[in-house]
Structure formats: structure tokens, C-alpha cells
Amino acid sequence: MRGHGEPKKLFCFDCDRLICRDCTIIDHSGHKFEFLTKCAPESRKTLRHSLAPLQKVAADMAGAEKTLVSEEAKVERQKEEVCRSIQQSFDKLKTVLDQRKAELVKKAGSLAQEKKEALAAQKRVLQVAQGEVQLLVEVVERNVEGTSDQDLMSIRTQLATKMEEEEKRHRQLSLEPSATADITCNLPSPQVIPDDLGSVSDRNTPRLFTHSPNTIELGSPVEVSLAGPTASLEDVSVSLKCVADPSSSLEGEVVGNGVGIFSISVTPQVRGRHDLIVKVKDEEIAGSPFRVFVKLPPSQLGRGQVRSIGSLEWPWGVAVNNKQQLVAIESGALGGGKGVTVMTRNGEKVQTIECNQFKGLRGVAVASNGAIYVTDIVMPSAFSNSVQMVNS
Template sequence: MASKFPAREDLDDQFLTCAICMLHYRDPKILPCLHSFCRECLQLWATKQQPLECPTCREPVRLPDQGVDGLRTNFYVNNLLDFAAAKKGAGPDHEVVSEETFMVEKDAGKFHRKRHCPKHNNHELVFYCESCKAFACTACTVVDHRPGKDHNPVEITTEAQKRKETLQGLLQNINPRLKEIQDAVKEVDRKISKLVPSKEAATDQAKAYFHKLADLLQKREEDILSQIDEQCRADGKALQAKKVAIEFELAGLTSAQTFCQQAVEHGSDVHVLEVGNQVQTRVETLLTKEGDLESNWSEFQFVENTTEVDNFGGVRTNVDVSKCKVAVKKPAVQGFQCVAELTTMNKEGHPCFNNSKAVITDMKDPSGTNLATQVQMKSRGLWEISYTPEVTGNHKLEVKVNSQQVSGSPFDVDVKGNPVLTITGEGSWVGELDRPVGVAVDKDGNIAVVERGNKRVRIFDKDRGHTFRIFPVEVEKAHSIDVDSEGRFLVTSRGENFGLRRYSKEGKLLNTLKPDCMRGPHGVTVLKDDRMVVADNKLKSCLLLQPDGTLIREIGKGQLQNPVFVSVDESRDVMFVTDKDAHKVFAFDLGGNLKFDFGKEGENDGEFRIPTGVTSDPAGNIIVGNSGDGRVQVFAPDGTFKQKLGPVKGECASGVALTPDGYIAVACRNGHCNCIELYRYM
């Protein structure tokens, strides 16, 4: 099939121009990269450049042994040049035809240059020897390429057709790659278009960043100078206080010296005998007194630090961060202000002063969110770090002094929910709690519980809630428990075998009190002098008793309906009694006078649903448990509602007690859950 030449408008002069000499090709040669150049141009180019590269694509070129002459001739370009020349007019070697003839495909072959055999000049190349990969004329097939075992000449048109089909397949693969490359060019153009705006944006960001650094450095300078000023003031105050203490000791010893010297030099014998012992005692006391004359102060210095902008520079004092200590006070509880204490120590391990700006704290909750902290100096070398966690889980507290991490920082702080501890006895050798009613705290801060279901008293470790002691209470309806000044337990019981039983710390029954005035003892509380107050629901009053059970007076007769638990705040001379039928708390003095009452039946704040356990804290706040709905409420000393806790797990709050570290222990019970819960409050 003959080739179809381009239309006139498609014959771009650039396509027929050599990229080196910028003239029409003269004997064009094809490089391996398929770019064509004049033979003479390539020969000149090869003399100027070694190793040779394509002038267009810079692809390295390895010439054949024959040099440029060994490259293949671009006959397609030659034919186009002939075609273009024929269009312009007949050349000396061409036949003149009409323009219409140019458009007829079967005549286009006339404009292909004829290829003649290099050995037989009069013969046209019409065969292709597949074995030799060489062209041949008719004469060659008789002599050099005779068909047989070594030669296989076929017509050029046949072999060309096969090659065209192969190339046609390659053409189909070229288009996708062309599109990919064209898209890449567009992408590069797009990025080039963004180059200048990117430069401008980066320039603006860089300027803003370094302005920010400058601001940070200025602020850091102000902070450091402020630290130096405050350190100077703090050290000056400490040194001045030390000076006053030393001068006071000096004045005392000087005075004693003067008095002693006057007595020796000028006193009569009688006078010396009169004051001699007193003077001797005073002087010996002063001389043997171990006074701390050391100031424990070393000069502070500015130290350089360029690792972090926020910590550039610092003030070096006599604090040794490796000896500083951090302690978390009480379990941290969600929603309550919590405290950790930092003690700044010197190299000798003694507490030492520092300025407040030198202590930096940072706390993060489990999600990594910063939690606000406050630092306050409480005393020499003691700092209080306060914070209010909003979620439970492990928090990280970072503490730095003079821009250095305190040993052990960051510290783990396990924030608990409320209640902070639930004690069921599950898994212990004595089994689970069964109907806990009364609860008290012994002299060691451990929690003692009356179990009505198991007819015993169980004592739990104050920190972990582990059982470490039990003793039996052989009565059917044990109710309340308290501890006297000697650490002995007093337990009330109701029913046929009612009474007030006293047990040793080890749980041995010492005696049973059953005075004639008693009928139905419920709650009991013991005063500091071991007098007792017992709530008696059958008498509808409270009994103030001597340690031996003798009645002192009856309190609340005619005012109480069904008293169940009682507590006394001796510092304020007030006794609190819960009345489950009246749904109130009554406050009497120990003389029996009603001071006030508060509460009514209901489920709102300040109202009660069968109030039971009651106690008070050192601040005079009144803590009351509800048997009906499990709420525990905190009231001000005058009975004003302040806070609600719970409902407790068992939904029946019975006895309540206050631990030495300020937690409320609540006895919780119903048919499905029996436990002691510890609540943080305030």
C-alpha cells in the first residue's frame, strides 16, 4: 500500500529544516533517538563534541564504525523535499504533473525517490533478505542473496507491510504515554505558575515567624529579669529573717555574758549565791543550744540555654532539682480541686527558698489537653500545686524549677471518679459484705463496719479497703458502732437481746450495758470523755449516758418521732439526730435544748427521704445519708444545703462517718448491693 503524503497546508517548512544549520535538509541522517540532521552538519557537530549528544534531546549517540556515513538516511524526509519541490514546479529530474494528480493516492508513489542497488546501479531495490537484514535487487538474488538455507529474500512491499503493522501497534501505545507526558508538562506549568506566589507566602511566613521569635525572646528576657528581681527579694527576705534570728541569739548570749560578768566582778558573795544557779542555768542553756547559724544561701546566676525558645536562659540558684520532691496529696478526684506538693531542696537535701517564677508546672489529661494549674508557696521550700481535673484517668504533671525538670517529672496522677473507693469484701477470705448498717473510723483511721447479715464487725484498711480484722457480734439486729478514747468499739443492737456492747480493739467482748432507761437503742456516738449518746426509737428520744451506762439526761422527748442515728460536734456543743419519720435533722445542745432543725420529706436538694446516718466535719458541716433514695447531702453548720453526693451504689445510705483525710464513708445496702463507699466532698 502506497503512503499518503501530507496536504499542502500540512507541509510545515520547519519539518523539512535541519535544527543545526536551519536550512532544508541535505542528505538527512537519522540518529538512534529518531532526530534527523544534515550529514555535513552532524559531521561538523561530531568534531566539536565528544562524546556526541543529539543536538535536540541531548541523548548520547554512539556512531557506527563508518561514522556519520554509517547512519541511516531519512528517505521519508527526502521524499517530502521532492514532493515540496514538485509542488513549486518541475525540477530538472522530475516529471511535471497537475495539482489534482498530487491528491490521487495511486500517483503519490511517483514522488518517492527510487532506491538503486549499490552493486548493480541500474537495478532498483525490490527485495529484502530476512537472513542478512539487507536490501537486494533482482541481480543480488541470483548472486549474493540466492534463496536457500542462508538467504531468504522477500519482496520489500511484503516485508514493509509486516513492519508497518508492527509500527501501527506501537503507535497505539504511544498515545497514552503522550497524554501522560503532556499532563506532566501541564502539571509543571501549574507548579511554575505557583512558584512566585509560594515564594511570597513563604517570605511572609518567615517574616512572621521571626517576628514571633523576637517577641518570644523579648518576653523571655522580661521573665528572666523578673525572676532575678523576685529571687533577689526572696533571698533578701530569707537572709533578713536569718539575720534577725542570729541577732536575737546574739543579744541573748551577750546579755547573759554581761550579767554573768557583773556578778563575778562586782557581785557580793550573797548576790552570787542568790543568782548563781539561775545565771549558770541560763548560760549553759545558751551554750548548749544548737543554733542554726548557716544562711544556706548561695549566689544566684544567669545561665544560658538555647535549646528551646520558651526556656532560653535561666536563673541558677542553690536548688538541686535532682533532690526536689513532688507528692500528690490524697487521691485526685474528678471535678474537685486537687493538690500536689513540691519541696525545693538544696544539694545538702534541706528545703530552700526560691522565687515563684522559677517554678513552672504543666498538666495534661489523658487526651493530651492542657489543664490549668496554680502554684503557691506555702512555707520555706514548700509549694502547693493546685488543679481541678475534668476527666478521670491518668494525667501527667510536669514540674520544672529554674527551667530544669524535677527528678521523676512528668509524674503520673491517677484521677478517680466519685466514689473514690468501693469496698465490697469480694475476693477476701471472709466473703462479701452482708447488710452493712453502722460505720465508724477507729483511732488508726481504719473503717469499722457493722454487718447485720453476717452478725459481725469487719475492719478495713483505710487506704486499699482490704479486710484485716473481724469479730462476731452475737445479736440479731446490730445497728450502730463507734469508738471510745481507748480505741474500744461500742455496738448497739435492737430486738429481744437489745443493749450496748463494748469490745476491745481485738474484738473481745468486755461488757454489755443495758440500763433500765434503754428500750430500743439505734445510733450511738461516744464523746471525748467517753460519755455516750444513744438514739432510742422506742423512747422517741436520745439518752446521754455516763461511760458505765448511767443516765445523765434524756434529750428530745416530745420532739423526736423516730430517731435512728446521732452525732455530736463537741466544739460547738451541738448534737445532731436524724428522725426518719419526721424526715428531718434535729440539733440539740447537750443540755437538751433544741437549737434548730432542718429538712422535710422530698427528693429535692435539702429534702430527705428517710434520713439515717449523720456526722459532722471540723468545719461544722453536717453530712446526712438517705435510706430512701441513696443520696448523701452536705449542709452548712446552720442547716443550709451545700452539696449532694450519690445516689450511692446500694441506693440505701445507712451509717456515715468521716475519715481523717476528709472522705465520707457510707454504708450502702439493699437486696442486690452491699458495700462501703468513700466519697470526696468539698
């Protein structure tokens, strides 16, 4: 590879590209660059080291797949055991019980089938993800070990970024089985014909087995997967509430796949701390509400419109209290401490606390319990600073 008639033996880190010696003077003056003979081995070492987390993900997925296969076998064995118990019990009953017996045997088989289908569906997802990860590992290893310095440096950023993205994405995939082999039954007594001639049930409690990261960007959906083998689509509901603004509650979309696994999605409309509430048959599942933090995406940071909030004489500091209100401190025109003003986000004054006893207010902070702390700077011949608490 040549540029300006010279071989490209250097790499520009500012532009992330190969350059020649003339480029350092013509197009890349003042940039950070280094000879390939030095930077390529370092990048090769860094990429090789970065493979470790991804390889750990692949190993964990391989182990989880073995667990799923084992759990499938346990479900089948447990189904057979339950069916034998049912058969032995109902053989002691009269012909009138045969219909009920057949229903329960069918229910046991149906429940076991649901469990196996749920495990099989999860296993297919895991196999696909494992294949993606393994393919990426092979691609990176092949490029790290078998490409030239120039080719490696040309794609090193792409490889590192792709490995980081795949690791984060696949870390969200649950490696725990979505169903377990705990089928049970209530057997009828041979001596008494009960009103309820037994039942087959699943002791599983509905639970999440995949979920979005705890922190997401505004505009991105919160996505979770719920394992609830005994639940129907109508039984599952989800809502997302902003802690600072409960009126912003949103209902999530629930989609069932027919094998006891439900996909849930809801997109927050405001930033801040949210509670994700998941219910099955009007009862919250274990762990609900789940905490989600919604932040602005990097593209929006620092690009908002600037506007004035409130009218203060000599403001020196501002903080936000536990009610999402603004707490600002003011000094008088000649110094001293005029007061603390509590305002809404729109600038409407809620409370004013006079602080004439202070000499020089210069900073403010608010504790989680609402207590307001200010810094008081006294400036005679020598400096004497202190932190004071203001009763709000």
C-alpha cells in the first residue's frame, strides 16, 4: 500500500488510517502517529487480550446449553413418574373415574410438552447466540493471527467495537432454564371419592429470564422476556412509571409465543428513574418493580435550548431536591447571605428561606432526605470557611 509515492509505514491515530512519511507533513501535520512496526504489535496484543471476555461468554453459553439438555431429560423423567403415580391411584377407583384420570394424564403430558417446548425455544435462541459469538471469536482470531500489520490496523477499531457490542448484547441473555422439571400432582384418596379428583400443576413461579440493561437511552425500548408456563397472554400486564412523575405511566406491549414465554416491550417518554411493574394474574412477580434509569443519548447531550428559569438577584449555586425542585442560593448585592429559594422546573417559587446570618453563600447541596447544606465563606483579614445546614 502506497501514498504520495511512498509506502504507508505509519498509522495516524487521529484519523484512524494508514499514512506514508509524506502524509505526516502534508495531510496529517500535528496528528498523533506511529510506525506500524511499533503500534501494530501493541494493537495485536490489545485485541488478543480483549478476546477473553467474549470467550468467557461463549464458554458460559456452552455450559448453559448442556444444562438445558439435562433439564429437558429431567422434565421427561418427571412426567413419566407423575404419570405412573396417577395411573396407580386411578386403577383403584371405579370406571366412573376413568375420564378424570385420562384428563389428568393428558394435562401432565401437555404441561411437560409446554416445558420442553419452552426449553427448546430457549435452547434455539442460545444456540444462535452461541454461533454468533463463536463466529466473531473466529473472525477476530483469524485477523489477529493471520493478517498483515496494515490490514490489522485498518480494521482494529471495527473489531474492538464489534467485540464490545456483542459481549454486552449477549451478556443480557439469561443462561438459566426458563422451565424446570417440577411437575407435581394431588392424588385422590382410594377410600373417598372427592369432589376434586386430583390436579396436575407446575410449581414454577413466573419470572424474568432476559431483560434490558438497568440504564438505557431515552427513546430506546425496555425489553424483557417472562417465563410463565402456566400463564396465558391475558394474564400478563406491564407498566412503566417515572418515579418523579407517576402520571407518565405507560402500558407495555406483551406478545406470547405459545410455549409459556412472553416478550414485553415499553418505550419510556421521559428521562429519570423508572419502575417497571410486571404482573401475572394481577399479582406482581418476584422482583417487581424492576428499577430502570433512562438517560439522554450522547447525541442530545449539550444540545438543548438555553432558557432562563426564575429571577434571582445574585445566584451562586443551584441543586435539585428529592421532589425534583430547584434549590438556589442568593447573595446580596454587597455580599452576605440573602437566602435560599426553592423553585419548580418552570421557575415558580415554592419557598424562600432567609439566610441573613450567613456572610458569604457560595455553594449548595441537597441530601436525599431533603436537608439543604450551604457553604458559608467568611472573608475578613483571614479566610474562615464552613458548611452550614439550613432548615427547609
